[in-house]
Amino acid sequence: MKIHVIEGVRIKRIACTVPQQQYALAEYAPNLFDEKSAKRMARGTGFAQLRIAPEQVTTADLCAQSAEHVLAGVDKEQVGAMVFVSQTPDYVLPATSHVLQNRLGLSNDTLCLDINEGCAGWVSGLYAAANCCKNMKTDVCFGGGDTISKLTHPEDRATRSIFGDAGTATLLEPGPGRLVFAFQSFGESKDAIIVRNRAARREHPQAEHDGTLYLDGGAIMEFALDKVPVAINEMLQACGQTVENVSLFACHQANQLILRSLADELGVAREKVPFTAGKIGNESSASIPLVLSAVQEQTELTQVCCCGFGVGLAIGIAMADFSAVEFLGVDTL
Amino acid sequence: MNEQEFLTKLKEDILDTEQTISMDTVLQDIEEWDSLSFVSLIAMVKVATGKKLDHKAIQAAETVQDLYNLVK
Numbered sequence: 168m169k170i171h172v173i174e175g176v177r178i179k180r181i182a183c184t185v186p187q188q189q190y191a192l193a194e195y196a197p198n199l200f201d202e203k204s205a206k207r208m209a210r211g212t213g214f215a216q217l218r219i220a221p222e223q224v225t226t227a228d229l230c231a232q233s234a235e236h237v238l239a240g241v242d243k244e245q246v247g248a249m250v251f252v253s254q255t256p257d258y259v260l261p262a263t264s265h266v267l268q269n270r271l272g273l274s275n276d277t278l279c280l281d282i283n284e285g286c287a288g289w290v291s292g293l294y295a296a297a298n299c300c301k302n303m304k305t306d307v308c309f310g311g312g313d314t315i316s317k318l319t320h321p322e323d324r325a326t327r328s329i330f331g332d333a334g335t336a337t338l339l340e341p342g343p344g345r346l347v348f349a350f351q352s353f354g355e356s357k358d359a360i361i362v363r364n365r366a367a368r369r370e371h372p373q374a375e376h377d378g379t380l381y382l383d384g385g386a387i388m389e390f391a392l393d394k395v396p397v398a399i400n401e402m403l404q405a406c407g408q409t410v411e412n413v414s415l416f417a418c419h420q421a422n423q424l425i426l427r428s429l430a431d432e433l434g435v436a437r438e439k440v441p442f443t444a445g446k447i448g449n450e451s452s453a454s455i456p457l458v459l460s461a462v463q464e465q466t467e468l469t470q471v472c473c474c475g476f477g478v479g480l481a482i483g484i485a486m487a488d489f490s491a492v493e494f495l496g497v498d499t500l
Numbered sequence: 501m502n503e504q505e506f507l508t509k510l511k512e513d514i515l516d517t518e519q520t521i522s523m524d525t526v527l528q529d530i531e532e533w534d535s536l537s538f539v540s541l542i543a544m545v546k547v548a549t550g551k552k553l554d555h556k557a558i559q560a561a562e563t564v565q566d567l568y569n570l571v572k
Binding site: 204207208210211212324325328383384385386387389392393422424425427428431432 | 516532534535536538539540542543546547552553554555556558559
């Protein structure tokens with residue numbers, strides 16, 4: 168495993184935004200679940216309620232609200248880059264980071280980067296943002312999130328029952344701090360989570376999930392039990408750390424079953440790999456800032472291992488000290 | 501895990517169904533045989549036996565007996 172160290176960058180603030188609309192499963196998808204089957208589903212996945220953005224609210228809106236919070240009092244001329252990680256941009260083009268640059272009042276000298284990543288995306292985005300921060304010696308605003316509900320088919324039980332919507336913003340600044348990253352890509356498994364026939368490539372015109380999200384739950388479970396714990400252990404080894412030294416594993420909130428299994432595979436207490444998305448849903452690239460925000464008050468954050476995993480298939484791991492980060496909470500829009 | 505233990509776990513923990521389940525039951529005939537039971541099975545088997553089930557082999561299973569053959 169190759170590790171990448173960035174020094175001289177500090178994560179200053181993190182803010183999250185979820186839609187006001189919150190539904191129990193039987194309420195959100197009455198065509199798929201009655202009270203009884205919804206309860207059974209929620210017992211397994213851990214998702215009793217889902218935050219679902221209405222049609223007029225996009226990921227950019229959720230991220231913009233979070234970004235307003237992290238940028239409060241910041242000299243916007245000093246923000247060198249706007250990084251936006253999402254699979255649900257406002258437009259095919261232009262990149263949504265440009266939309267956010269204008270909306271947030273960032274200068275015309277801002278580098279705007281959109282990154283198309285999901286569950287592992289917060290870590291990739293943090294890496295891109297940290298590199299910009301280091302090289303430009305300026306603040307960097309990093310928005311990450313998704314409104315996956317806009318991609319799920321109303322009749323698809325596998326996806327309709329787990330995904331919620333959320334947007335986050337993270338502010339980075341030059342300063343004392345050390346971030347260590349590692350990434351893995353398994354492009355050969357791209358079909359495990361995919362939306363076909365919505366972008367440029369046309370294929371399988373009769374596919375059942377044409378234009379909507381397809382998710383192979385079994386393949387993801389296997390990936391989560393097989394590749395993810397190995398990657399985390401290799402990362403810890405490369406950093407000279409052990410699972411005991413890590414105060415928190417802030418993992419992508421895939422579902423409760425996966426996180427419990429992951430904790431068991433790592434050989435750590437399940438509380439060390441917290442599942443906090445039970446009333447939000449699987450929030451794609453927003454999940455890591457949301458789990459950090461949920462546990463920060465009662466958890467030691469000096470040695471945190473963030474791990475995103477999923478669509479790609481991809482794994483992104485970041486080790487950092489989050490104890491000096493200002494958490495601005497979870498707002499609604 | 502013997503057949504009886506497997507049937508109990510499958511019915512109560514994995515499927516959470518009121519249907520009668522036997523080794524001959526065809527998986528497609530079980531209403532609760534869905535993506536959740538699929539991943540629950542992988543998790544349960546990992547914990548109970550340490551085995552990692554191949555998701556393609558689970559997909560290929562037609563009956564409860566086929567599943568048990570993967571687990572035992």
